[in-house]
Amino acid sequence: MNHETPLSPLPLQHLTDARPRVMSAAQLRTHGVSTADAGAHCLPGGPWRQLLPGVWLLHPGPPTSEERLHGALLYAGRPPVRQAKAVPAQPGAGEPHASYADAMVTGLAALALHRFTSAPPLLSLDRVDILVPRTRRLRSVGFARLVRSAAMPTTQQIAGFPVAPVPRALADAVAQLVDAGAVRRLLTEAVRGGHCEPVAVVRELRNARLLSLPHVVDAVDSLLAEGRAIAEDRLYRMVAEHGLPAPLWNVDLRLPGGPRLGSVDAYWPDQAVAVELDTRAPRQGLRHDDDALWSAYARKREHLERLGITVVHLTGQKLRDALDQQATVVRTALMASHDRDPAAYVVVLPR
Incomplete structure (x- = not known):
């Protein structure tokens, strides 16, 4: 069977109960579904939707917040060199997903996964920020916004998703924000909630060259005062x-x-x-x-x-x-x- 083998009724039935209900072209091929066949399922009235380039949603309704995260990671992740078996339906909470290699959730979406109350709910976010190595030759598309890094931080696994640590996620979120109040609330919660120490946050903001922005400087002053009070x-x-x-x-x-x-x-x-x-x-x-x-x-x-x-x-x-x-x-x-x-x-x- 090559990648253009016509679709048989069996794979679609087999994938009906897949979890998460999002798959990449490489994953679909392991189930006997070619790219052309996947596209045919996305025609008007069809059972699937194309979520992002090379990523399909295996139902016709709107994606859930979890499905958007999976979709963005599948789009940005480095494809596996070889995948002889079908991808497990649900990656374990402590196991990295094979197709998410070199990609992790960052920015506001990552802070929501870290349970920041000052971060917007996942489903309300227009974009999902995904951190990838600087050498990845991809562009931001749809709701997936790529953030490039010369050095990737150590990932954390939250609910089966690879997630950037709080200091890096904060820096990537602040880089997209102009609301001084929102920046101050995020930085304060990072320290008050025990997620990290002020010095780690300031280091990431410095590396991102954000410390020259007036609204960030004001927020950092509040952050350091908060950190000092907590330490005392x-x-x-x-x-x-x-x-x-x-x-x-x-x-x-x-x-x-x-x-x-x-x-x-x-x-x-x-x-x-x-x-x-x-x-x-x-x-x-x-x-x-x-x-x-x-x-x-x-x-x-x-x-x-x-x-x-x-x-x-x-x-x-x-x-x-x-x-x-x-x-x-x-x-x-x-x-x-x-x-x-x-x-x-x-x-x-x-x-």
């Missing part, structure tokens, strides 16, 4: 829930009659232990911004440690993913103070 709440919770002695919160340290040493988020004066939260994120999109910010942190830490003050450096992600471990780190630093030489006297002032 986690730090307060760590101290309370793990029975650590109460520190002085948010203080400035100075030498008596001398210069300002810097601000810390928590300070135990009896043990000369300080905790500093790292919530920095470069905003200008330049590598030297990272270096300058880190250098400032390093200089302050070295100065304090020369005075005998132990500085514990924590990040929002560490507090989110390993709160117990970070509490142990702080407790160890407090207990070790008895074995150290006394620290220099410093003045502690409210920040």
Whole structure:
């Protein structure tokens, strides 16, 4: 049988209950259906519809949101080199679909799959964004909009779909949005909902060269403030829930009659232990911004440690993913103070 073998009644009957009810030309051929035969089924009054070039909907009604996702992925995905067997009706939630290779859902559709309440419902989206390698020779068509990437991120499987991680999906969504409120809501939910840390979002926005847009800059300011507040709440919770002695919160340290040493988020004066939260994120999109910010942190830490003050450096992600471990780190630093030489006297002032 070649790819133009006339259609027999059997394949159509066999595909009636296929799930998902969307197939590519390559998949249909494994069921004995040629491209010409598939087109014949899409004539007026026929049982199928052509959803996208090379992709058919195996019923005459409008596609569901899931069928649109499958269709866009089948259109954009790299065809398998060889497919001797029929494609399984429904790919497993943890198994990548063979025909979706080098393609994943991104943008607002991906955020909807990540269950963002601030993202529109899937069925209301005019376009489904699909991330593909830059070398793919395809064009956006119909509801499938291709987003090209020089480096593909690690995909996540959600409900059987390959989906871009939240930071990358956010950047691809923001690139299509001009509503400052919508951008701010998406970025805030990413952090408030525990999907990712601010620094990961800012890094993707920077890579996409979006940090120069005024409405994105405003949203990033809100994002960083939100991330800072969440990290501080986690730090307060760590101290309370793990029975650590109460520190002085948010203080400035100075030498008596001398210069300002810097601000810390928590300070135990009896043990000369300080905790500093790292919530920095470069905003200008330049590598030297990272270096300058880190250098400032390093200089302050070295100065304090020369005075005998132990500085514990924590990040929002560490507090989110390993709160117990970070509490142990702080407790160890407090207990070790008895074995150290006394620290220099410093003045502690409210920040």
